[in-house]
Amino acid sequence: MKRFVLFFLLVLFPLYGSQLGYDKQTRGLVRHLLVHKYPKWAAKIELANGKEVYFCSPKSMFEFYWRPARWYDLGVRSEEDFKKLLVTDYESGKPIDARGAFYVYGSNVTSPAGDDLVPFASYDAAQKFLKQHGGSRVLNFSQINYALINLLNGRI
Numbered sequence: 001m002k003r004f005v006l007f008f009l010l011v012l013f014p015l016y017g018s019q020l021g022y023d024k025q026t027r028g029l030v031r032h033l034l035v036h037k038y039p040k041w042a043a044k045i046e047l048a049n050g051k052e053v054y055f056c057s058p059k060s061m062f063e064f065y066w067r068p069a070r071w072y073d074l075g076v077r078s079e080e081d082f083k084k085l086l087v088t089d090y091e092s093g094k095p096i097d098a099r100g101a102f103y104v105y106g107s108n109v110t111s112p113a114g115d116d117l118v119p120f121a122s123y124d125a126a127q128k129f130l131k132q133h134g135g136s137r138v139l140n141f142s143q144i145n146y147a148l149i150n151l152l153n154g155r156i
Contacts, residue, residue: 019095020044020086021052028056029071030063033112040093041111046084049075057111058087058103058119059152066146087119090129094121099141102126105148106136115152117144 020042022035033056035042043061045053051074055061065085068076075081085098096119103117104126110116117139120126126138139148150156 020054020088022054026054028060029053030060031056031113038112040088040090041113041116043085043087043098044095045082045086047074047076048081048083051075057113057116058098059111059113059116059149061085061087061098062117062144062146062149063153066149089121089125090118091120091125096121101141103139103141103144104130104133104135104137105139107133109133115154117152 021044022042024034024036026035027033028035035054035056038056041057043055043058045055045061045064047053053064053074055064064071065082068074068081086095087098087101088094089096089101098119101119101121102123102125103119105117107118107130109118118126118129118135120129123138129135130138147156
């Protein structure tokens with residue numbers, strides 16, 4: 001029994017579990033990509049109605065955040081319907097509050113969704129990454145709008 005538990009913890013858990021709660025079958029809402037294939041980019045929104053929505057990148061999460069009516073079946077009608085927003089800290093791989101994260105814009109690092117916003121738990125870590133990867137700016141949550149997401153998607 002001890003061997004099975006050890007085997008599960010060392011081999012199977014990383015394949016079937018995550019700190020954000022997705023598994024090998026979980027697909028991102030916006031791009032329908034398997035989230036487990038891109039753990040550094042994974043994001044999640046927990047809704048007040050108990051639903052959990054996963055994304056393969058922060059940019060995809062923001063696409064939903066700014067235009068949730070496109071997915072009307074999820075029942076998001078206002079800001080109060082968003083209970084928790086989580087992104088993966090690019091440096092540590094741990095989930096962090098998306099509203100308190102710092103995002104590097106314009107770097108040479110791309111997500112499975114293409115040009116993206118690289119999230120960090122600290123401003124210093126974001127600045128360091130920006131200098132190493134040719135980023136343009138470090139943004140906080142309130143500085144990210146739908147026009148920026150459209151720009152990242154090449155729609156502007």
